[in-house]
Amino acid sequence: MHLVCLDLEGVLVPEVWIAFAKATKIPELQRTTKDEPDYDKLMRFRLDILAKNNFKLADIQQVISKMNPLPGALEFSRAVRERTQLIILSGIFEEFTEPLMAKLGWPTIFCNSLEIGPDGTITGYQLRQKNDKKRAVQAFQSLNIKVFAAGDSFNDLEMIDTADAGYLFRAPANIRKRYPEIPCLNTYDGLLTEIDSFLESGA
């Protein structure tokens, strides 16, 4: 059995925090896992800014509700699901995902969750576990499932490395330069071609 594991933001949908940064005109919120390898540091930085500006969960959800999948992402994810199994492995919080998953036809997603205060303030976050994407790939492999993985960020590197086949997808220059040994694809057609090869290889 085969399974494709994809990162969400930057691969199928735009970066949520960048969209929120633009909507609120707070440029500091444009930092993502593509810029900051330390996720906890990044999240504490984000939550600080939210608190200072008195933004609540509902403010972020409102911005997300207007977001759309990247052009071609719905067609690509459908094509993957017609060929094999797809599970999205994302650092996103489940409180953010609903409108985006609805627009992608409800693919399965494994992600993290937020801690929300009684007034709707985001008080913290819960990572499901350390190295969550790598651990997920290993868990699937323990079920005798061959895994194809693709992502664009620092937190995708272990997933890509652990998978039976793995690619960077539209990764920024700093990551491509630092990990030249991982091939980087830039189009859904290119990614689908590699997925087809993976499925046919019986890898």
Place this chain on the structure above:
Amino acid sequence: MHLVCLDLEGVLVPEVWIAFAKATKIPELQRTTKDEPDYDKLMRFRLDILAKNNFKLADIQQVISKMNPLPGALEFSRAVRERTQLIILSGIFEEFTEPLMAKLGWPTIFCNSLEIGPDGTITGYQLRQKNDKKRAVQAFQSLNIKVFAAGDSFNDLEMIDTADAGYLFRAPANIRKRYPEIPCLNTYDGLLTEIDSFLESGA
């Protein structure tokens, strides 16, 4: 994070082998995992009958292409996917699943595969692993995911037992009688109510 694991045949779609038995008027093929706890014994019995009657993969696929989800199953599975994550854990073969998954909106499914000869004869089958459903639940739990499981057959019992919450669904009398300690639900509304309780309990 939460995940619902459902059996496929008998829970979301009719039993494929029973549909094929009816279409071909071969009553022996009506035996399923609800009647025979030993899956390998059951499959060797089925493959023997296929060989004797010169049925090929395409003959079964043709019958499946005309099958539909059970009444209410599409709406139920959509309701589950709007609330949480769903992965179908099934003993079915991936060569059988496409028309059924299309009609269910392409949920994620972990299943087995067939060995097909050059002329389209089914020469054998590959179980992904022993105790596949239980192992899958354990793998999800190792990712700090809480699992709700439901199924109707002997090969669902370990999955139901291992999950954080588990139910029989429309199980036949012989199984209900043998496992009175496992509650049995008979409607999608009833199952959804239990799933809602599970999600709210923070189990």
